[in-house]
Amino acid sequence: MGDEAAPPIIIPTNYGRIDEFDDISEDWIQYTERLNHYFIANNIESMEKQRAILLSACGKKTYKLMRNLSAPQKPGEKTYDDIVKLVTDHQHPKPSSIVQRCKFNSRLRQPNESVSQFVAELRQISEHCDYKATLDDMLRDRLVCGIKEDRIQRRLLAEPGLTFKKAMEVATAMEMAAKNAHDLQVQEPKQVHKVTIRNEECYRCGGSHNATDCKWKDAKCYVCDKKGHLAKKCRNKGSKMLKKNRNLSNKHSKGKCILSSVRLKHILLKRIATIWRIPIQCINWEIQKGNRI
Numbered sequence: 001m002g003d004e005a006a007p008p009i010i011i012p013t014n015y016g017r018i019d020e021f022d023d024i025s026e027d028w029i030q031y032t033e034r035l036n037h038y039f040i041a042n043n044i045e046s047m048e049k050q051r052a053i054l055l056s057a058c059g060k061k062t063y064k065l066m067r068n069l070s071a072p073q074k075p076g077e078k079t080y081d082d083i084v085k086l087v088t089d090h091q092h093p094k095p096s097s098i099v100q101r102c103k104f105n106s107r108l109r110q111p112n113e114s115v116s117q118f119v120a121e122l123r124q125i126s127e128h129c130d131y132k133a134t135l136d137d138m139l140r141d142r143l144v145c146g147i148k149e150d151r152i153q154r155r156l157l158a159e160p161g162l163t164f165k166k167a168m169e170v171a172t173a174m175e176m177a178a179k180n181a182h183d184l185q186v187q188e189p190k191q192v193h194k195v196t197i198r199n200e201e202c203y204r205c206g207g208s209h210n211a212t213d214c215k216w217k218d219a220k221c222y223v224c225d226k227k228g229h230l231a232k233k234c235r236n237k238g239s240k241m242l243k244k245n246r247n248l249s250n251k252h253s254k255g256k257c258i259l260s261s262v263r264l265k266h267i268l269l270k271r272i273a274t275i276w277r278i279p280i281q282c283i284n285w286e287i288q289k290g291n292r293i
Contacts, residue, residue, distance in 0.1 A: 020059030
């Protein structure tokens with residue numbers, strides 16, 4: 001008797017953890033689904049134990065809701081399935097299948113939405129559409145009509161005997177091929193063209209450099225007598241030259257007038273000397289003295 005070995009001590013191990021239900025971060029259906037997985041992982045098959053875990057883990061806010069929905073009975077007097085159904089009907093009343101089908105048939109693929117994301121949204125909407133055996137056909141039709149990409153849509157319409165599975169394979173393959181081709185184009189090095197930068201012409205001297213660095217910035221222009229530029233770049237050069245030409249023209253005209261007057265006077269003196277028979281030297285002498293003839 002004393003030599004008998006003691007039975008091994010079995011320490012129960014729990015897999016996972018069940019938090020309080022939070023209707024902001026999670027809906028009730030997802031919470032009950034996680035709860036059922038917890039029961040399976042930990043071999044909890046007793047309905048009474050499942051009910052006890054639910055009522056103790058759901059949190060005081062959810063427990064109060066269960067108590068109100070179960071009145072006049074207490075939550076502990078109902079079965080696990082009855083409690084789950086009470087909260088489900090309260091949190092998620094079954095929507096109208098007509099409204100859900102309208103949403104399903106009007107759903108289009110959004111910009112930047114992948115084919116897989118689009119189909120996942122269609123499946124979620126179809127949950128309450130009550131399509132039953134025709135669900136795959138409806139998903140196929142909505143995928144083809146709502147894909148909103150001509151290249152994929154033409155390919156799907158050209159497929160004989162198209163099924164939903166085949167449509168998904170073709171659409172996702174074409175989408176991935178387009179993405180891979182775009183990635184390859186982005187990785188290719190682009191040709192860089194050589195750019196020659198030319199300096200602007202200096203307004204001080206006409207050279208190819210910045211005017212602030214010009215060595216003639218303190219030079220004095222002999223055209224306008226201003227400081228800061230050479231005569232060849234003077235902005236007043238044209239007006240100064242025009243004025244100079246006018247002055248020269250006036251002097252030339254005046255000289256012509258003086259010359260013409262002298263010639264006229266000489267001709268008159270010759271005629272007077274001829275008529276009066278006076279030597280022309282005498283007349284010239286009298287005129288130079290300022291005497292009247």
